[in-house]
Amino acid sequence: MKTFTMLTASAVFVALAQTASLAAEVHVLNWKGYGADExxxxxxxxxxxxxxxxxxFFNSEQEMLTKLRTxxxxYDVVMINxxxxxxxxxxxxxxxxxxxxIANYADLGADKSKSPMLNHNGKVYxxxxxxxxxxxxxNDKAFDKTPTSIQVMWDPAHKGRVVLRDDALEAMQFGAIATGQNINNIKDLDAVKAKLxxxxxxxxxxxxxxxxxxxMVAANQIDVGTYWSGSAGRAxxxxxxxxxxxxxxxxxxxWLDAFSIPKGSKNVAGAEAFINYMIDPSFYVQWDNKVGAPVSANTKAVAQLPADSFNRAVLGDPKVANRIQFQAPVPDDVRQKYLQIWQELKVNVK
Structure with missing residues (x-):
């Protein structure tokens, strides 16, 4: 499929709609306010x-997994990190x-579509x-010059005006970066704990x-905090x-977010149509222009953004790309250890 507008459907979508006509509801397990529910x-x-x-909707990956289990x-579609x-x-x-x-699948970047995290035993999941x-x-109001180091979080000038997301894995990985370690292979967890x-x-x-x-930013209550790139763009x-x-x-x-089809989906054709729409350039460009979005896995979609856009000019910069560590799966025992440390750390925050 080459184009899709908000007013007319492509031939691909018409065909998918005809296939899905017997089961017209698509049940989506989703992050709220994150593009796919616009x-x-x-x-x-x-x-x-x-x-x-x-x-x-779910508020964490663990809640998402629980909802799938129970x-x-x-559900017909689920968004999964x-x-x-x-x-x-x-x-x-x-x-x-x-x-x-899924017609638009062919336009996905191979580094994303071929990811071993999404493909198992020769099948796409x-x-x-x-x-x-x-x-x-x-918060731009708190800085004369935008900081370039993660260490700004520890600057006493911003005491009481720093925030972290309440997520154990994210916190440990943030601490790993702050201590110069690999987020997927933290060798010195004590150093991470001490830093946090x-x-x-x-x-x-x-x-x-x-x-x-x-x-909190609108009320000028915070100066700096961990955040997501797409969220900052929307803000x-x-x-x-x-x-x-x-x-x-x-x-x-x-991080890379993807769509999957839950076991027992009653509307697989509708799920395929939904996924195809969500990776379509026409949707993505409108989403980024209207609201602000992360980077599309569809290379044609990114190419349609203005050359000076953040998702092309900054996140497309090879020098920036070299500083990114993508999340890999974390074993349950390691995740539990992170959670224990995180809970201990939070107790000391008034």
Whole structure:
């Protein structure tokens, strides 16, 4: 499929709609407020395919996995961070995807579509959607010059005005970067714990939702904090907040979000149509222009952005790319160890 507009459907979508006509509801397990549930996009998809989207939401990957485990057959599409795809696959929560039925799949970057995190035993279990960074973002009002180092989080000048996301894995990986370590192979966990312990007196609060972060900046309550690249873009573009996203010299955590089809889906054709729409350049460019988005896994979509856009000019810069460490799957025992350390650290924050 070459084009798709908000007013007319392509021939591919018409064919998919006809296939899905017997089961017109597409149940999606989704992040709330993260592109795939944009009202204008859902309306366009429904008009093009004849399907009706029913969204259910989660606030963490662990909650997402729990919902898949406890509601077999309820969902047709699920958004999964690629680092969790292996776990979902091994538990039998998602099923193989016939990529030949997703027209836009051919335009995905090979480094994303061929990721071993999304492909198992020669089968596709996840269609890459967007990727981005977890790094730091700053309140422009608090800085005469945008900082370039992650160490700004420890600057006493910002005591009580620093935030971290309430997520154990993300916190440990952030600490790994701050101590010069590989996020996927932390050799000195004691150093990470010590570094994060020294950060706790700086912390104002722990955030869990994008809206929380934005409200604190809008009220000028924080100076700097961990944030997602796409969220920072939305804060600036959609809400006109004084936010600048920083990829520090020490590096940043990279992540890849993908769509999968849960085991027992009752509307596989509708799921394929939904995924195809979500990786279509026409949707992505409108999403980025209207709201602000992470980087599309579709190379043609990124190429349609302005040359000076953040997702092309900055995240497309090879020098920046070299500083990104992409998340890999984390064993359960390691994840549990991270959670224990994180809970200990939070106790000391007033």
């Amino acid at each position: 009202p204008w996009a859902i309306a366009a998809f429904e008009k093009a395919t004849g399907n009706t989207v029913i969204n259910d 509601n077999p057959g309820l 690629a680092a969790f795809n292996d776990q979902a696959t091994s538990e039998g929560l998602i099923e193989p995807i016939d990529a030949s039925k 996840g269609v890459p959607w967007v990727w981005g960074l977890t790094s730091i973002a700053v 312990t020294s950060l706790m007196p700086q912390i104002r609060t722990f955030w869990s939702a994008e809206n929380d972060w934005n409200q 600036k573009k959609n809400f006109k907040l004084p936010v600048t996203f920083v990829v520090p010299e020490e590096g940043a955590v990279g």
